[in-house]
Amino acid sequence: MLITSPQNQSIKNIVKLAKSKERKEQQLFVIEGARELSLALQSNYTIESAYVCREMFEKTKYPDVLSSIEDKNIFDISSEIFGKIAYRENSDGIIAVAKPKLHTLENLRLSKNPFVIILEAVEKPGNLGAILRTADAAAADAVIVCDLQTDLYNPNVVRSSVGGIFTVQTAVCTSEEALAWLQANKIASYAAELQAAEFYQDIDFRTPSAIVMGTEAEGLTGFWLKNATKRIKIPMRGKIDSLNVSVSTAVLTFEATRQRGL
Known part of the structure; x- marks a missing residue:
């Protein structure tokens, strides 16, 4: 199912995670970009969910990154919704929510x-x-x-x-x-x-x-x-x-x- 509404709870939560308070309370953070997500996966970060704008993701240099994430945790979103949750310009159409590590x-x-x-x-x-x-x-x-x-x-x-x-x-x-x-x-x-x-x-x-x-x-x-x-x-x-x-x-x-x- 394609997510097209900014009122979707998962989309609203990604927006919330822009705030440090929310990241600390939820113990979650946002990764934008297939390269960054690929590096996170290689370093054994736990990915809770991934949101993909297919028309943008088609141009990525890291198309295999989704193969490491369970299908049930991958959600398709419209370009309009992606624009609302993206942090940067010229993104390649993927944003993930991940768990932080303990840095001691x-x-x-x-x-x-x-x-x-x-x-x-x-x-x-x-x-x-x-x-x-x-x-x-x-x-x-x-x-x-x-x-x-x-x-x-x-x-x-x-x-x-x-x-x-x-x-x-x-x-x-x-x-x-x-x-x-x-x-x-x-x-x-x-x-x-x-x-x-x-x-x-x-x-x-x-x-x-x-x-x-x-x-x-x-x-x-x-x-x-x-x-x-x-x-x-x-x-x-x-x-x-x-x-x-x-x-x-x-x-x-x-x-x-x-x-x-x-």
Whole structure:
């Protein structure tokens, strides 16, 4: 049966899930796009339901994604209804409702020589998503988000990560818990700070390492500046004194990747 009414309860609930409060209460979130859904399925996320606009889905590069979802959980919807529940333009006609995972430090599995990205009090979903995308591209072991100020499953995080939220190991904790975890795993921490004495190119990232990034407005708090192994900076040659946090994270991450010969 084709869903054509915006008053359909499932459609109304997808709209509700745009709000963090609803996502937390229902323990559900929305995935838009066949590529993102494919990555979620590969990472063993539980898909509750999928809503497909067939005329749009015909153009997808991931036509097999529906084969991993039970037929009883797949619902056809009109293009008008899809337009009401979609978060982005140029979508490929599929939206799914999924269950989130538990993101704890205890669940992280590290390589023998880990590289970790730590974010303190990240506020903007787009920045968090972009950093997850970078982490995936560089094969970072994990992203640890301390004192989270946004929702990990915010639609803008899912969208801007291009599915990286599903492929990168992620943990949410306090800064104190993250520091204790780093120390227990013998991972050196490098805090990014504008006034640091050492340039990032002079740091040896070939051993177990973590970069620690703060907010764009305030930078890192005194906790990390005091407790990190070293403070490092990116040289700024122009009149503007800082980069977007996702760009800074990418610069430091790929320097570590370069040094490691990856």
